[in-house]
Each structure stands twice: as C-alpha cells, then as structure tokens.
Amino acid sequence: MNTWLPLLVTLLIQAFSALSLMAVPVLVPVEGGVPRLSANGIGLYLFCGYVGAVLGSLGAGPIVARLGAIRTSQYALALSALGLAMAALWPDGILLAALCIGLGYGPITPASSHVLIQTTPAHQRNLVFSIKQTGVPAGVAMTGFLIPPLGSSMGWAGTLLVLAAACAAVVALANPIRGELDARTALPQHLGQPSALTVSFMMQQLFVPLTVIARHRQLRLLAAVSFVFSGIQIAFTSYIVSYLTSSLALSALLAGSLLALSQLGGVAGRITWGYLSDKLIHPLHMLALLAGAISLAAFSTASLPHWGAVEPALLLSALMVLYGASASGWNGVYLAEVARRAPSGQAAQATSGTLACTFFGVLLGAPLFGLVVSSPGGYTLAFAMQAFFALSIGVLLFINRAKFSDTPPDSA
Helix, strand or coil: CCCHHHHHHHHHHHHHHHHHHHHHHHHCCCCCCECCECHHHHHHHHHHHHHHHHHHHHCHHHHHHHHCHHHHHHHHHHHHHHHHHHHHHCHHHHHHHHHHHHHHHCCHHHHHHHHHHHHCCHHHHHHHHHHHHCHHHHHHHHHHHHHHHHHHHHHHHHHHHHHHHHHHHHHHHCHHHHHHHHHHCCCCHHHCCCCCCCHHHHHHHCCHHHHHHHCEHHHHHHHHHHHHHHHHHHHHHHHHHHHHHHHCCCCHHHHHHHHHHHHHHHHHHHHHHHHHHHHCCCHHHHHHHHHHHHHHHHHHHHCHHHCCCCCCHHHHHHHHHHHHHHHCCCHHHHHHHHHHHCCCCCHHHHHHHHHHHHHHHHHHHHHHHHHHHCCCCHHHHHHHHHHHHHHHHHHHHHHCHHHCCCCCCCEC
C-alpha cells in the first residue's frame, strides 16, 4: 500500500467530519432556519460541539490503541452522522446533537496522525499532514456550496438526514482498507492496549494525553502555539465579515467573498508550508514565520479604517489571502511536528493532548475577541491584540529554537 491511499482515506474522513460540525450553523440563515436555534444561538451550538471535541480528542488514544486508527475514525464519523440525524429528528435536543457531533469530531485527527506518521516517509510528512488538514477548510467549503441549495429544496431536516447518510457512505468506503491499515499501524502489545474500553478505564485515561504533553517541553511549546493560533483563527473566521461590513461599509456579498478567498488562501497555505517544511525550512522556523505573517496581517487589518475612504480591491484581497494562508495554514506543519516529536508509539496520545489545547483555544478565541470588540477599543484593539499574541508566539519559538533538535523529545 503506497503513501497516498492512507492520505486519501483520512482526508475524506476529515472533510466530512468538518462538514458535520458546521452543517447546522450554515443552515440557520437558510429560509426556514433550524427550529430551536436562532442566529444568536450559533455560538452556544459551536461551544457544545467543541466541548465534545475536547473530550473526544482526550479519549482518542486508548480507543485507537484498542480498535485501530481507521476503525476509530469510522466509529467517530458514524457518531457525527448520528448527531446530524438526532438534530433532524429531535430539534429539542439540538445542543445534545452538537455534543454528539463534537465527540465524533475530536478523535479524527489523532487517529489520522497515528496512521500517517507510520505510513509516510520522513521527507514527505509535513506535506502529507498539510494536505490531510486541507480536509477541514474543504469540509467547511462544502457546507457553503451544498447546504444552502439543499436547505432551500429539501428543508433543514431533510438536508441533515442526507448529510448523515453521506457520512455513513464514507464510513462504508473506508471499510475495504481498514483491516490492512489497522494491522500495519497496530501498536505493540507492550504499549498497553486495554483489554476492554470500560467507562472506568476511559475516565482514568482521559488526562493521559495531557500528561504526555506535560512531560515533554517541545510538545508543551507546540501546544501553546496551537492554543494561540487556533484562537486567532476562529476569531478571524467568525468576525471578519462583520468587521468588513460594519467598519468598512462593504456589502455582505463582497465581505463573504473575501472570507471565501481567505479560506482558499488557507488551503493553498497548508500545502505550500508543508512542502517548504519538508524541503527548505525547519518546521519550527516555519511556525515562527507564520506567527510573524499572522501578526502582520492582524496589524494591517486593524489599521484598515485608516487607509482612506476606499481600499484598493487588489490590496484588500491580498491581505485576506495573507491572513487566511497564515492564520488557517499552520495546522499541517504543527501536527506533523507533534507526531514527529511524540514518544515512540504515542503519536495519537501526543496529538490528542495538543489538540485539546487547540480546541480550548477555539472555545476561548471567539468569545474573548467579541468581548474586546464590545469595549471602547472595538475591532481595532481586538485585531491589534491578535497581532501582539502572534508576535509573542513567534518570539517564543525563536528563543526556544535550540530545544528543537532532530533527536526524540526531551523530558522536562
């Protein structure tokens, strides 16, 4: 089995997992909406989803060890499909459905990291991980292309049931290669597969990924990077349309097009930064450069109202591409470096622990950004703070560059 088949399977599962998480929020403004969920309730829905993602990520390690990475991914995507069906058939349980979808979303990346770190040659890992992570913006893009027309023609419930069926179809498509891939990437018995996934065992194991992170300073630093970067990423995607329409008086259509352009920049950035990290630039240095790019983009965005009455369209488009390519383009390089720095046989655990920090950043990023926006400083202060935090991370990475040799991770 070559490198690209595991990548294709994990990419497809990642994309439909992201689609599942964002499906309901995208349906809300479609004609007819979603019962029991208003536009103001989207934040609460996503909060519940990401709480589930944190729990799912932390519990992924022992499940991958016991069931295998592809089977875990199949069960996780099936859980997200169940959540979509629950939202369609039981509107009063919409927040519980969000939690269910999030529980399915959380294990996907740790499981795929476990597969890819073992099936990808070292000189291609950053590129392969980055391509796999394009599944997230690709899944979000699918929601934008598919859900509005489906919602208008089939209604909200019919749309969610169709998406649930599509997720189930992806689960079935992965079945023919599951046995070979899971056997090929199975952990040795001495690394502790549980004899049974009991509730008590899972509760005991819930914080093991965070323990793995805490014991290795390189992984701690990468977790801090992901916490800050993910908070910036979610705040940018959540608020940029509102900022462009309220502060620059752009039309909603133009602002939405600029957001879409930034996401295309994110897809291109993930692939480009992964390739460069394999061929030319050390992954740590790449993350530091991306921190600088995020800081530049955030500071430039904060100063947009002072550019004059009319911003050149080309310059504004370039700024959005820069913001997307940096703030949404770091994930693949970061995940490849986490998997590379993880202790032997613990790529899933290390990824679970750092992803928990990533999801905490997502949980806090948008609310904190919104809190600053509501202050007298408004959007200008909020984006300026993003620039400061991104620059701080870049400096931190530069200071600690000597700790990232090509040896296995050091314990603190």
